[in-house]
């Protein structure tokens with residue numbers, strides 16, 4: 001997609017919560033886009049407008065659709081996706097009839113399938129619909145995202161536009177060919193930042209118990225996490241080799257890793273990721289029904 005074509009695009013967010021903020025906050029570094037969002041909570045709208053002054057906030061979803069955005073990103077909880085879709089259906093239908101096009105629709109709701117969304121919107125077989133699973137590091141341009149494009153409705157230009165937008169906020173973009181694998185993306189990278197925050201919190205606390213100040217323990221923990229992640233990213237060696245290079249025979253790391261292995265950290269992480277994947281499927285069952 002050429003820079004000129006991106007120049008005057010309007011990107012709308014339905015819902016202005018945490019994940020919308022992560023993407024909006026990242027995207028507003030790029031001045032080519034007009035960014036708008038709808039959000040029922042006045043406090044939240046005020047916060048967003050104060051924090052990101054170039055972004056326009058509206059109190060209801062209809063107002064945002066009246067602007068005729070080129071892209072609509074649905075960033076509401078899975079629990080209310082159905083009601084939001086049904087509310088907007090007739091306006092999108094009118095727009096399709098009068099203007100001959102539907103904006104590119106992007107859902108980031110965990111669990112909710114494109115089949116459910118297509119069913120609720122009832123706008124024909126060729127709906128330009130993409131399902132994304134991003135993560136909150138998008139706010140600082142360090143996101144990872146999995147994408148699934150509905151066959152037939154999504155053109156090569158839609159994909160390029162999506163990549164151009166995501167390229168501003170994400171360092172890694174995966175196109176997933178089988179939609180059910182978005183549940184796996186959700187479990188690994190969508191929820192993943194929380195796992196690392198938890199591990200870092202525990203390491204910081206352990207550092208404090210070992211005698212470090214809270215600030216020292218946090219700084220050492222976080223920089224170690226960044227350093228290890230960068231090595232994992234940039235090194236030609238695999239993760240096992242990198243671990244072995246820290247682990248001197250009969251040394252301190254060996255003692256620590258032994259405790260982690262006895263505590264079955266691999267099994268714990270496997271179970272955690274399975275639980276997230278199962279919950280993603282349950283959300284589809286609970287909130288994706290007709």
Ligand SMILES: NC(=O)C1=CN([C@@H]2O[C@H](COP(=O)(O)OP(=O)(O)OC[C@H]3O[C@@H](n4cnc5c(N)ncnc54)[C@H](OP(=O)(O)O)[C@@H]3O)[C@@H](O)[C@H]2O)C=CC1
Pocket residue numbers: 014015016017018019020038039040041044061075076077078080084108109110133134135136190191
């Ligand atoms: N947080 C994350 O890390 C990720 C989240 N997601 C997905 O993103 C979506 C949003 O999650 P998240 O940002 O965490 O949730 P939030 O609750 O922070 O954001 C949702 C926002 O939508 C608002 N809202 C409620 N009803 C409506 C409505 N009818 N129209 C428009 N906006 C409405 C909510 O307002 P109020 O609070 O007043 O109800 C809230 O501010 C979810 O579907 C989630 O699965 C995907 C990837 C990662």
Ligand SMILES: O=C(O)[C@@H]1CCC=N1
Pocket residue numbers: 110186190191
């Ligand atoms: O916890 C959740 O359900 C959302 C989806 C991935 C991250 N947060």
